[in-house]
Amino acid sequence: MKLGLSRACLYSCSCAPIFSSSMPSLTTIKPKIPVFLRPPTYLVTSLDLQKWHGWAKNLASSVGSSLVESDNGPDSTLLCREINWLLEDSLENRSSSSRFSFSQYKYDTSGKNESVMLRISLDDLYQLWKQRIEERRPFQYIVGCEHWRDLVLSVQEGVLIPRPETELIVDLVHDVVSNYEELGQGMWADVGTGSGAIAIGIRRIFGSYARVIATDLSPVAVSVATFNVQRYGLQDVIEVRQGSWFEPLKDVEGQLVGIVSNPPYIPSDNISGLQAEVGRHEPRVALDGGASGMDYLLHLCNGAAAMLKPGGFFAFETNGEKQCEFLIDYMQNDIAGSFCNLNIVSDFAGIQRFVTGFRQ
Amino acid sequence: MSYLIVKRSCNRFSHLDFSKFQNFLSLNQNHKVLVSGLPSVLTKTIKNPSWSYFSVSKYHKFSHLSGKDKVLASGFGVLKSLFSTQAAVELSTSDGLTIDGIVASNWTILDESESDWKSHAAAIAQSIQVIKRRLQWKKLMVRLDLLSAQLNNPDLWDDPVHAGKISREHGSLMAKMKEVKALERELLEHIDMIKLAREEDDTELESETLKALLWMRRNSNEKELEALLSGEQDSCSCYIEVQGGAGGTESMDWAKMVMQMYKSWAQHHGYGVTVVDEMPGEIAGIKRATIKVDGEYAFGYAKAEVGVHRLVRISPFDSGKRRHTSFAAVAVIPILGDGSTRVQINESDLRIERFRAGGAGGQHVNTTESAVRIVHIPSGITATCQNERSQHMNKASAMAVLQSRLDQLEMARQAQINAQHTQSLTDIGWGNQIRSYVLHPYRMVKDLRTNYEVSDPDSVLEGEIDGFILSYLSASLDKDKDCP
Numbered sequence: 149m150k151l152g153l154s155r156a157c158l159y160s161c162s163c164a165p166i167f168s169s170s171m172p173s174l175t176t177i178k179p180k181i182p183v184f185l186r187p188p189t190y191l192v193t194s195l196d197l198q199k200w201h202g203w204a205k206n207l208a209s210s211v212g213s214s215l216v217e218s219d220n221g222p223d224s225t226l227l228c229r230e231i232n233w234l235l236e237d238s239l240e241n242r243s244s245s246s247r248f249s250f251s252q253y254k255y256d257t258s259g260k261n262e263s264v265m266l267r268i269s270l271d272d273l274y275q276l277w278k279q280r281i282e283e284r285r286p287f288q289y290i291v292g293c294e295h296w297r298d299l300v301l302s303v304q305e306g307v308l309i310p311r312p313e314t315e316l317i318v319d320l321v322h323d324v325v326s327n328y329e330e331l332g333q334g335m336w337a338d339v340g341t342g343s344g345a346i347a348i349g350i351r352r353i354f355g356s357y358a359r360v361i362a363t364d365l366s367p368v369a370v371s372v373a374t375f376n377v378q379r380y381g382l383q384d385v386i387e388v389r390q391g392s393w394f395e396p397l398k399d400v401e402g403q404l405v406g407i408v409s410n411p412p413y414i415p416s417d418n419i420s421g422l423q424a425e426v427g428r429h430e431p432r433v434a435l436d437g438g439a440s441g442m443d444y445l446l447h448l449c450n451g452a453a454a455m456l457k458p459g460g461f462f463a464f465e466t467n468g469e470k471q472c473e474f475l476i477d478y479m480q481n482d483i484a485g486s487f488c489n490l491n492i493v494s495d496f497a498g499i500q501r502f503v504t505g506f507r508q
Numbered sequence: 509m510s511y512l513i514v515k516r517s518c519n520r521f522s523h524l525d526f527s528k529f530q531n532f533l534s535l536n537q538n539h540k541v542l543v544s545g546l547p548s549v550l551t552k553t554i555k556n557p558s559w560s561y562f563s564v565s566k567y568h569k570f571s572h573l574s575g576k577d578k579v580l581a582s583g584f585g586v587l588k589s590l591f592s593t594q595a596a597v598e599l600s601t602s603d604g605l606t607i608d609g610i611v612a613s614n615w616t617i618l619d620e621s622e623s624d625w626k627s628h629a630a631a632i633a634q635s636i637q638v639i640k641r642r643l644q645w646k647k648l649m650v651r652l653d654l655l656s657a658q659l660n661n662p663d664l665w666d667d668p669v670h671a672g673k674i675s676r677e678h679g680s681l682m683a684k685m686k687e688v689k690a691l692e693r694e695l696l697e698h699i700d701m702i703k704l705a706r707e708e709d710d711t712e713l714e715s716e717t718l719k720a721l722l723w724m725r726r727n728s729n730e731k732e733l734e735a736l737l738s739g740e741q742d743s744c745s746c747y748i749e750v751q752g753g754a755g756g757t758e759s760m761d762w763a764k765m766v767m768q769m770y771k772s773w774a775q776h777h778g779y780g781v782t783v784v785d786e787m788p789g790e791i792a793g794i795k796r797a798t799i800k801v802d803g804e805y806a807f808g809y810a811k812a813e814v815g816v817h818r819l820v821r822i823s824p825f826d827s828g829k830r831r832h833t834s835f836a837a838v839a840v841i842p843i844l845g846d847g848s849t850r851v852q853i854n855e856s857d858l859r860i861e862r863f864r865a866g867g868a869g870g871q872h873v874n875t876t877e878s879a880v881r882i883v884h885i886p887s888g889i890t891a892t893c894q895n896e897r898s899q900h901m902n903k904a905s906a907m908a909v910l911q912s913r914l915d916q917l918e919m920a921r922q923a924q925i926n927a928q929h930t931q932s933l934t935d936i937g938w939g940n941q942i943r944s945y946v947l948h949p950y951r952m953v954k955d956l957r958t959n960y961e962v963s964d965p966d967s968v969l970e971g972e973i974d975g976f977i978l979s980y981l982s983a984s985l986d987k988d989k990d991c992p
């Protein structure tokens with residue numbers, strides 16, 4: 149099957165960055181500190197917290213399955229679990245959060261009123277949970293972090309919340325470097341790095357010599373990725389650069405042993421129908437892949453041919469079967485001779501999600 | 509005889525290790541004392557193996573008794589032939605009290621903090637008996653006699669290989685026997701000493717001996733526990749799974765209470781507790797849940813809980829306030845250590861499913877739902893994890909559960925037995941009731957296997973189940989005794 153747009157057009161549109169020249173300089177954007185990393189400075193009583201908990205659960209229950217039906221949003225079971233996680237992140241002693249929920253029944257019967265230290269004020273807790281339910285603000289923006297693989301990554305408005313599907317890219321890279329050890333020692337790029345998730349995930353499986361360059365056009369993404377890289381102590385081996393796709397990588401052209409990317413791939417027409425958490429809150433520049441959704445994927449295929457060393461590996465995430473097949477077809481025919489061992493890999497939901505291959 | 513004690517203690521003195529002594533102190537401060545009625549077994553936060561503390565208590569006794577010139581007139585002094593087993597000699601105090609005699613006297617066992625020598629002595633005697641049961645004492649004695657006879661046979665060394673085997677076995681059984689005898693002797697010496705102190709109105713000696721008895725009580729407790737928990741997998745961490753029986757919300761609420769009981773129990777013991785999987789009920793409670801209990805001997809204790817737990821109460825979910833009976837099934841799976849042979853899992857035999865897979869996924873969806881279910885296709889065994897915050901971690905957790913389930917299946921297959929604790933939840937028949945919790949019309953928790961009972965269900969539901977566990981474990985020893 150072929151997508152509507154001619155490839156020539158796809159290719160040419162994608163070269164122009166979405167942002168024009170006037171980008172705010174890096175130093176002006178300070179990343180927000182996720183709740184779980186803030187100092188516990190708010191003293192509240194367990195009864196007040198209990199009251200909040202009850203209120204929050206009620207609000208969550210009132211949702212029922214209405215959001216699932218309207219746009220595949222969260223149901224109340226999921227929201228109740230989020231409440232526990234919000235508490236877990238807000239309470240001073242993270243391990244005590246489990247005790248908190250365990251002993252609820254004791255609080256009720258004994259009426260014992262202990263004081264608890266929180267990392268955000270009780271007012272904020274009310275505020276945030278209201279935003280979660282009424283505005284459908286994503287839970288991960290509320291707590292300022294996303295648990296992704298074994299990482300806890302800082303995220304905030306302006307940066308895509310890394311998806312569970314994308315975790316698999318790290319496994320794919322892991323398999324490749326186990327088979328071809330030299331790949332684990334060279335220079336890699338994660339283009340459109342967002343929170344830095346893939347860059348950090350893959351760097352942690354490489355040998356000591358490997359380097360990763362992570363690029364993003366968005367200044368917020370660059371500053372959040374830099375924050376996350378530093379939090380994992382990887383600033384000497386992961387370099388975050390701002391710019392459009394391969395532009396900031398001109399100095400390493402032809403030298404990369406691997407490229408990974410999860411570029412925006414949702415067709416523009418689909419953006420308005422997205423689940424509220426995504427469509428209303430996540431940055432469009434991280435989602436919109438042009439009319440067919442393939443603008444950037446095709447740009448990346450072409451760029452990868454120039455950037456990779458012979459034998460170099462790439463893995464791209466796509467919107468599903470159609471895009472995977474289109475890309476394979478494109479690489480086998482339109483730019484034949486550039487890549488080999490092309491492969492489509494499905495995610496856990498069985499959707500064909502990734503295209504992988506090697507530079508010939 | 510006090511000379512003997514001092515001399516023995518002096519030998520120990522050189523091995524003194526003060527850090528252990530302090531460890532021992534702090535360890536014991538954490539101990540919780542059980543409801544009465546059971547061998548005074550302590551709940552054990554097993555971090556350090558206990559045998560090493562033994563010499564410490566000797567030192568302690570030494571420090572209090574040295575300088576005393578009381579003479580004990582006790583009836584020991586057994587003359588040994590070269591390979592005597594001492595089997596025929598029953599130790600006693602100067603006035604003829606034996607260990608069996610102490611047990612038979614049924615002295616009340618009080619809390620450790622009560623300074624009552626009879627209570628201490630009874631507790632120690634009971635511990636010694638458990639240790640002896642574990643060693644299959646009578647058989648051990650018969651075997652020792654046999655080996656001694658062979659060793660005394662002058663022709664034995666004509667076959668040096670055989671002789672070596674006999675002599676090694678004799679040596680090892682002898683050591684076990686002597687260790688028990690030493691415990692018995694120590695207890696009897698203390699009793700003689702305390703009686704002497706009372707006769708002579710020596711309050712200082714009396715209180716020192718009491719202290720020594722207390723140390724000994726704690727020590728023999730530790731040894732008793734070691735004897736109870738000597739199964740191959742006992743020292744492993746484990747999963748505990750609870751599933752509600754028929755009866756809707758009432759049963760699901762009961763399942764949740766049972767799970768809560770284990771969470772509290774595990775936390776009191778300093779075990780790590782993680783919820784791996786939890787399927788909440790529609791209105792209240794849980795349909796089923798799995799927790800991971802991390803720490804030494806978690807499996808050894810928890811395996812005593814396998815089976816169906818029954819609750820009788822006025823249901824809070826019944827507007828008619830009628831009495832209901834509900835059931836919850838408990839399964840316990842050991843998490844084998846790295847040293848054990850584990851079932852090899854082929855990636856290609858697995859199907860990994862993500863929940864709420866509906867929709868386009870990827871960038872289209874933002875969800876915190878990251879539950880993962882893994883199906884092992886050849887066996888049909890599945891494992892689910894949904895309590896981690898990332899799919900990757902849920903997958904890792906579910907894989908660990910799957911691994912343990914497959915290991916458990918394999919163990920049962922190899923052993924060709926269906927020992928209770930290797931049963932999975934689905935194997936446990938609802939008829940297999942092990943304990944009954946009655947909140948109405950009277951209040952009582954009773955173990956149907958051991959008849960051990962407690963009249964305060966609240967404390968039990970708050971996790972005080974050691975009494976049940978330990979009485980079951982020691983009852984199982986007796987059962988094992990009949991097996992070869």
Ligand SMILES: C[S@@+](CC[C@H](N)C(=O)[O-])C[C@H]1O[C@@H](n2cnc3c(N)ncnc32)[C@H](O)[C@@H]1O
Pocket residue numbers: 164165166307308309310311314339340341342343344345346363364365366369391392393409410411412413433434435871
């Ligand atoms: C779908 S998000 C993926 C983010 C991250 N790699 C992840 O998987 O979570 C796409 C990312 O591409 C970035 N992006 C969009 N246009 C870009 C461009 N022209 N050059 C570089 N990055 C771009 C967005 O800012 C966004 O961070």
